[in-house]
Amino acid sequence: xxxxxxxxxxxxxxxxxxxxxxxxxxxxxxxxxxxxxxxxxxxxxxxxxxxxxxxxxxxxxxxxxxxxxxxxxxxxxxxxxxxxxxxxxxxxxxxxxxxxxxxxxxxxxxxxxxxxxxxxxxxxxxxxxxxxxxxxxxxxxxxxxxxxxxxxxxxxxxxxxxxxxxxxxxxxxxxxxxxxxxxxxxxxxxxxxxxxxxxxxxxxxxxxxxxxxxxxxxxxxxxxxxxxxxxxxxxxxxxxxxxxxxxxxxxxxxxxxxxxxxxxxxxxxxxxxxxxxxxxxxxxxxxxxxxxxxxxxxxxxxxxxxxxxxxxxxxxxxxxxxxxxxxxxxxxxxxxxxxxxxxxxxxxxxxx
Amino acid sequence: xxxxxxxxxxxxxxxxxxxxxxxxxxxxxxxxxxxxxxxxxxxxxxxxxxxxxxxxxxxxxxxxxxxxxxxxxxxxxxxxxxxxxxxxxxxxxxxxxxxxxxxxxxxxxxxxxxxxxxxxxxxxxxxxxxxxxxxxxxxxxxxxxxxxxxxxxxxxxxxxxxxxxxxxxxxxxxxxxxxxxxxxxxxxxxxxxxxxxxxxxxxxxxxxxxxxxxxxxxxxxxxxxxxxxxxxxxxxxxxxxxxxxxxxxxxxxxxxxxxxxxxxxxx
Ligand SMILES: Nc1ncnc2c1ncn2[C@@H]1O[C@H](COP(=O)(O)OP(=O)(O)OP(=O)(O)O)[C@@H](O)[C@H]1O
Ligand SMILES: [Mg+2]
Numbered sequence: 001x002x003x004x005x006x007x008x009x010x011x012x013x014x015x016x017x018x019x020x021x022x023x024x025x026x027x028x029x030x031x032x033x034x035x036x037x038x039x040x041x042x043x044x045x046x047x048x049x050x051x052x053x054x055x056x057x058x059x060x061x062x063x064x065x066x067x068x069x070x071x072x073x074x075x076x077x078x079x080x081x082x083x084x085x086x087x088x089x090x091x092x093x094x095x096x097x098x099x100x101x102x103x104x105x106x107x108x109x110x111x112x113x114x115x116x117x118x119x120x121x122x123x124x125x126x127x128x129x130x131x132x133x134x135x136x137x138x139x140x141x142x143x144x145x146x147x148x149x150x151x152x153x154x155x156x157x158x159x160x161x162x163x164x165x166x167x168x169x170x171x172x173x174x175x176x177x178x179x180x181x182x183x184x185x186x187x188x189x190x191x192x193x194x195x196x197x198x199x200x201x202x203x204x205x206x207x208x209x210x211x212x213x214x215x216x217x218x219x220x221x222x223x224x225x226x227x228x229x230x231x232x233x234x235x236x237x238x239x240x241x242x243x244x245x246x247x248x249x250x251x252x253x254x255x256x257x258x259x260x261x262x263x264x265x266x267x268x269x270x271x272x273x274x275x276x277x278x279x280x281x282x283x284x285x286x287x288x289x290x291x292x293x294x295x296x297x298x299x300x301x302x303x304x305x306x307x308x309x310x311x312x313x314x315x316x317x318x319x320x321x322x323x324x325x326x327x328x329x330x331x332x333x334x335x336x337x338x339x340x341x342x343x344x345x346x347x348x349x350x351x352x
Numbered sequence: 353x354x355x356x357x358x359x360x361x362x363x364x365x366x367x368x369x370x371x372x373x374x375x376x377x378x379x380x381x382x383x384x385x386x387x388x389x390x391x392x393x394x395x396x397x398x399x400x401x402x403x404x405x406x407x408x409x410x411x412x413x414x415x416x417x418x419x420x421x422x423x424x425x426x427x428x429x430x431x432x433x434x435x436x437x438x439x440x441x442x443x444x445x446x447x448x449x450x451x452x453x454x455x456x457x458x459x460x461x462x463x464x465x466x467x468x469x470x471x472x473x474x475x476x477x478x479x480x481x482x483x484x485x486x487x488x489x490x491x492x493x494x495x496x497x498x499x500x501x502x503x504x505x506x507x508x509x510x511x512x513x514x515x516x517x518x519x520x521x522x523x524x525x526x527x528x529x530x531x532x533x534x535x536x537x538x539x540x541x542x543x544x545x546x547x548x549x550x551x552x553x554x555x556x557x558x559x560x561x562x563x564x565x566x567x568x569x570x571x572x573x574x575x576x577x578x579x580x581x582x583x584x585x586x587x588x589x590x591x592x593x594x595x596x597x598x599x600x601x602x603x604x605x606x607x608x609x610x611x612x613x614x615x616x617x618x619x
Pocket of ligand 1: 016017023024025043044045046047048049050051052199
């Protein structure tokens with residue numbers, strides 16, 4: 001199946017300021033986003049996610065590189081000519097207009113006939129379940145309702161791409177979960193390409209078709225949630241997405257060994273490496289059996305899981321996530337001698 | 353209560369000072385209002401209730417002409433100064449700090465600080481020259497002068513309103529296919545309207561009240577209500593002036609009430 005590209009960024013860079021105060025917010029970012037995809041940009045605060053979205057929307061023009069929409073170069077087009085709409089983090093609802101007028105705004109600016117505007121607005125309000133609030137002003141709505149108005153307003157002109165800049169960060173946890181599935185449903189029903197920004201890795205993993213991980217203006221890795229989680233390309237990505245154990249190792253003669261001498265993976269290139277293992281892939285067995293000897297340091301109870309912190313020879317700490325038993329503790333007393341094993345294919349070898 | 357922060361209300365003598373201040377502020381006004389209904393010709397002797405001074409003022413053609421002139425000048429001045437102030441506010445607030453920002457703020461607000469008499473003399477001289485050259489004698493000079501000194505008063509509420517406005521609203525409008533002009537007309541201007549109304553009302557009141565600049569700039573036969581009253585007082589102190597002052601006060605209070613209502617409504 002060939003996939004059609006909607007948005008494409010080609011070697012986009014953005015520098016703010018001049019001379020000594022110049023700051024590079026985007027550094028050679030290239031990305032292709034497929035039509036109908038739920039694409040998430042994930043990264044720590046200040047890594048350039050908003051800047052990239054603003055470049056796509058046209059609020060910011062890239063210092064270098066081009067932005068393409070369905071193959072057309074739109075780098076020089078002002079935001080009001082781009083068939084791209086944004087859901088702002090602060091919602092930015094027009095306070096003097098009613099919900100209906102807010103949702104109708106984009107359609108009116110596009111010069112759509114009155115009857116069509118009314119019909120589309122009604123459809124949008126039904127889509128976000130806000131029919132009962134059509135006549136209200138934004139100030140008379142709750143945070144979640146305002147959020148839905150912002151969504152309806154941005155979806156109404158049926159843009160090619162919908163940009164969402166941390167739209168859920170102002171909501172409390174319960175509402176956030178609700179809106180996450182709501183967003184997925186809306187994306188499914190409208191078939192519009194969503195480019196979603198978050199710095200919540202769980203949100204990124206559960207909602208996205210593909211995720212782009214950013215750091216310090218660079219796009220580090222793009223892939224499905226599974227690829228990003230299971231095959232991170234760098235220590236940063238592995239660390240940012242979920243929890244990971246990092247162990248120093250050395251590759252020699254095609255085999256990667258830990259400091260303890262245990263062979264844990266294969267690798268052609270020689271040299272020092274970092275071995276990454278997810279806590280849920282670490283097994284604990286009784287001392288004396290085959291495995292890497294370790295000492296239990298402490299157990300931390302997390303409800304469904306218990307995290308067992310252990311130290312290997314040489315002082316390296318390893319965390320295993322085990323299911324909490326129905327009663328009592330996980331049965332690992334601090335100071336107990338055990339061995340740890342890594343599940344097959346669970347070990348990632350990263351360059352130092 | 354464990355509120356131990358400084359409260360001026362607990363300073364000894366606070367109540368006395370407050371009451372004195374209020375008495376000084378409002379007693380003269382109340383006296384004036386009271387005596388405007390005086391039946392006696394004397395300004396200080398109470399001769400019973402009567403509306404005769406209001407009737408007298410109402411029938412006085414000079415008063416009518418002066419009132420009409422005042423209202424015309426104030427209306428023009430309010431419209432012109434508000435339009436200029438709106439543009440000034442848009443030009444000075446919709447961006448980050450820029451070169452020359454402080455000098456521009458100072459220049460816009462200088463008329464608030466320069467002694468009015470200085471402005472008056474300056475205008476007298478300038479308009480004297482213009483009169484000689486053009487021969488024009490109309491109300492234009494007064495309208496222009498009033499428009500100028502009303503600008504900073506109109507500017508302040510408009511700027512305050514603009515500064516409170518979320519700039520992402522304009523970004524959002526552009527995102528929703530609005531051209532810059534449509535964004536201004538459909539989003540910025542409506543949100544700004546209460547500030548503009550407040551600015552216009554303030555300018556109107558300030559223009560209506562002005563004596564000094566008007567006195568210097570007006571030609572013969574161009575008395576406004578305040579300069580007419582000043583002239584009347586010079587000739588003879590009659591309760592008619594009380595009646596006129598009371599009427600002017602009533603109008604000002606009405607406008608200021610409207611001003612506060614429009615500025616308060618935003619929350
Ligand atoms: N107009 C600007 N002028 C100067 N620097 C800017 C400007 N806009 C953004 N930056 C800088 O660019 C970097 C990236 O900003 P951006 O807003 O894209 O981050 P972000 O990834 O969206 O972060 P967050 O998760 O906190 O929203 C930041 O370090 C920021 O300080
Ligand atoms: Mg951001």
